Amino acid sequence: MGRKKLLAGFRACALSLALLLPPVTVSQASNDTITLTLGKGSIFRLERSFATVLIGDPRVVDVRAQDDRSVILKALGRGSSNIVFVDAQSIAIVNIKVIVLDARI
DSSP states (O other), X not given: OHHHHHXXXXXXXXXXXXXXXXXXXXXXXXXXXXXXETTOEEEEEESSOOSEEEESOTTTXXXXXXETTEEEEEEOSSEEEEEEEEOTTSOEXXXXXXXXXXXXX
């Protein structure tokens, strides 16, 4: 019972966070670059379903799946990392580069 409440709370928190983040949509399987500000995040949406996400440097960016076509990207540290989305047939469908910069004052 406690686990169900925890999951419900997590979902509510993720939804609240998702509403505050600007969306990024990918229209084709290509190499794209996304720039994030340190400590901030963004929603990233794909046109196709993915099964696996590979993160080049997890110290730079974190990825949390919302569903099989969207994730929340959170900038953790300065630098760059690639993120590869792989479908159920183990085919890379999108490869993005994420650059994380300090906040501008």
